[in-house]
């Protein structure tokens with residue numbers, strides 16, 4: 001029995017989307033736009049988890065994943081487990097050697113360009129949707145087209161040039177800056193940076209959580225249904241699927257798993273072993289000094305943190321903590337970078353508590369976007385690592401296209417779930 005009723009006549013729902021982060025909300029909205037009946041389920045309000053706590057960057061240039069060839073040069077300094085960029089839990093690494101080995105094995109020159117090409121296609125399609133949807137969703141005031149500044153304290157001109165060269169290869173515009181150029185862009189920061197690379201085609205938002213909520217309202221406004229409930233299981237049911245909720249069950253022809261870092265859990269009973277790791281990260285927001293404002297997000301390359309001006313204050317986000325998704329928080333990395341950030345821009349006391357999230361990452365740093373190999377009507381949309389807020393819309397829209405038998409706007413081949421499942 002379908003859960004939606006029309007004048008007393010039950011009808012089968014076309015699609016149930018599990019998870020209302022940026023990926024799920026986008027899949028749901030895109031499916032609705034294609035005329036399908038859609039129920040979007042999350043135990044929390046839309047955009048309350050990973051899609052809430054990120055740095056809000058809509059990055060045109062994040063085509064080179066963390067496991068790129070330069071990881072090998074950085075590895076020795078990460079081994080001591082004291083670097084702000086990466087902390088790792090030895091017990092977790094010991095229990096997950098398969099993921100670690102495959103992640104490192106992807107960090108080769110030969111594997112860089114194919115993945116950059118794949119991500120570039122996904123990112124391009126996604127930025128187009130974000131820029132369209134954010135206006136449609138009446139959240140256009142939240143997007144800032146001021147770019148994203150990566151900045152180095154040392155004479156890192158060669159690193160900046162190398163990064164720029166890769167971007168140029170893909171037609172992504174950026175500008176090299178010296179100390180004066182950086183001061184001209186960000187007059188209120190302390191001039192600690194010697195070299196800068198401005199990603200000019202990158203945008204940012206002042207509240208990623210609010211943007212996801214606006215997209216969810218747009219979905220509901222287009223006739224979609226949002227249901228708040230804990231999802232317990234996904235069960236094959238005749239031609240379609242039955243989704244067991246804490247307060248009932250719903251069925252549909254298609255189910256989309258967009259549960260971010262929780263995606264692997266519900267797929268296990270169906271026989272899928274998803275090789276997902278959790279690049280955890282933290283943020284804390286601070287009261288800005290109105291006389292010392294930031295114009296755009298800044299990535300402190302050597303300090304290994306980001307600072308983004310947000311609606312509630314300056315959000316400082318930390319690097320990667322590789323450990324179990326639900327392991328207790330460790331605030332050492334965040335505390336360390338907050339102290340460094342204070343040396344760049346003056347800000348006041350903390351607004352609210354520190355936040356923790358987990359970037360869901362597969363060994364090749366590409367998300368899974370496509371059909372589950374062993375079942376019909378089961379669609380996978382997760383693993384968007386560091387750039388899921390950017391890539392959510394096109395990830396979701398590609399799934400909706402595939403369900404509708406249409407061609408996605410970018411090449412989904414490299415994202416096929418069958419490469420791991």
Ligand SMILES: Cc1cc2nc3c(=O)[nH]c(=O)nc-3n(C[C@H](O)[C@H](O)[C@H](O)COP(=O)(O)OP(=O)(O)OC[C@H]3O[C@@H](n4cnc5c(N)ncnc54)[C@H](O)[C@@H]3O)c2cc1C
Nearest residue numbers: 019021022023043051054055057231260281387388389390
């Ligand atoms: C510190 C940090 C900074 C980041 N910065 C950026 C950035 O600047 N730009 C960028 O593009 N990306 C960034 N990211 C990455 C980005 O946030 C994620 O890739 C993205 O939010 C993932 O979205 P999602 O929809 O897959 O997952 P989520 O947003 O986590 O959504 C999954 C949803 O599933 C729900 N759920 C899970 N299990 C169940 C269940 N059993 N029943 C019901 N509901 C369930 C959850 O409540 C949640 O709402 C950052 C991440 C971190 C951690």
